[in-house]
Amino acid sequence: MRNRSLFSVLALAVALAAGAAAPTLADDETEVKITLKDHRFDPAEPAVPAGKPIVIQLANQDATPAEFESKALRVEKVVAGGGSIAVKVRALKPGRYRFFDDYHEATTQGFLVAQ
Amino acid sequence: MIGALIIVFREVIEAGIIVGIVMAVTKGVRGSRLMVGAGVAAGVVGASLVAAFAGALASALNGVGQELFNASILSLAVCMLAWHNIWMASHGRQLAAEARQLGQEVRSGARSLFALAIVVAVAVMREGSEVALFLYGLVAAGGTTAGDLLVGSALGLAAGVAVSAVTYFGLVTIPPRRLFAVTTGLITFLAAGLAAQAANFLQQAGVATAMSDTAWDTSAILSDSSLFGRVLHTLIGYSDQPSVLQVVVYTATLAAIFALTKAFAPPGIARPPQTPLTQNG
Secondary structure, eight states: OHHHHHHHHHHHHHHHHHTSSOOOOOSSOEEEEEEEETTEEESSSOEEOTTSOEEEEEEEOSSSOEEEEETTTTEEEEEOTTOEEEEEEOOOOSEEEEEEEGGGTTTOEEEEEEO | OHHHHHHHHHHHHHHHHHHHHHHHHTTTOTTHHHHHHHHHHHHHHHHHHHHHTHHHHHHHHHHTHHHHHHHHHHHHHHHHHHHHHHHHHHHHHHHHHTTTOHHHHHHHHHHHHHHHHHHHHHHHHHHHHHHHHHHHHHHHHTOSOHHHHHHHHHHHHHHHHHHHHHHHHHHHTSOHHHHHHHHHHHHHHHHHHHHHHHHHHHHHHTSOOTTOSBOOOOTTTSOTTSHHHHHHHHHHOOOSSOBHHHHHHHHHHHHHHHHHHHHHSOTTOSSSSSOTTOOOO
């Protein structure tokens, strides 16, 4: 019994930490479309406005799954073969942000160019 | 082949280090090997399911299903680790006293064993689903022969298991009396690292939007994609470009578990060697 109440306290603490920020929908989101075909991103260096939240719409036209990943953008998301995903990106400072397919990092990469 | 080796190795060490720590923590508790085995098995099954339904998962819940799923299972692991630590703190003396009496131990260890089995399952599921997807991709692409793939994956698996074994054997050489303190600390840092990852997924989902700026960038000094960086990432949650929220969640989790572990420890348990007579004024 003591353990159970203890557990609730913990769960609550984690929930509080997780929900620290209330969900908000940005109204000034910029959408960027990227296609993945033959293990190439197209466009490979999409330009986006700096200072605005971005939504990347990634369509995977290959038959194989990919993992869209970026250290700088802090993104890590699987996209099934023939599937598509939306990836939210925070408002960026001007710069070049590298992204890649985690399963083919050496060959499949691109840069999000915020300006 | 090299591709398969590297990816499998990378994912295996992330799950394997966690398995190694759990095995060291539960060493000598009867039934623990079975529990760890069951956790690994459940994780492998879960990984296959996650990989099979990756597409559906990605498009679920307005497209953020994958992020929320990851955040949820990571939070579950954090709760289980925290619960284990606190449970061990409050029962530590009893366990230590009866360390040689296996019958007692089974009864007292079983509850927290289950929590650790879940942690193992979650770790294997997360990393395993990536391996499954990657291998499926290689097969589907037809670029490599099945033999090549098999050899690469097997080598990657072997290397990953070796690193995990080093973790385990490194930990069990610590004298039993110190081991408890060491593993308590390890698990606390492990949990904080997982909590920070969960925070990252919530930010990625757009659920948490505050404090999204990068707190620091140490990728030039120690990249978290390098081997050492990855081990540190798994062990203590090292990240080379964390968001401010991640740092806050990490610190808060660390502080909360330390505080709760201390609060639930009977007096004198927290530091067994130099017990009650020390009075600092």
